[in-house]
Amino acid sequence: MSSQTQKKSKKKMKGIPVLYDELKRPHNVMFTDSVWKWLQLSAKESGTSVGEFIERWARSQIEDTTG
Secondary structure (H helix, E strand, O other): OOHHHHHHOOOOOOOOOOOOOOOOOOOOOOOOHHHHHHHHHHHHHHOOOHHHHHHHHHHHHHHHHHO
């Protein structure tokens, strides 16, 4: 079982990070309708929300540039 799967099984508590070492905060971004639809479909195929889909993509980019 991966550490990410283990973290997902934890009970969510307000103010306590679940998937990462820091809390998520709301941020606003703007997309065209076509990109938004693609993000929604891609996230659904991945079994995640759009926010988590983008988070994972961004973290993979960080790892690529720092690892």
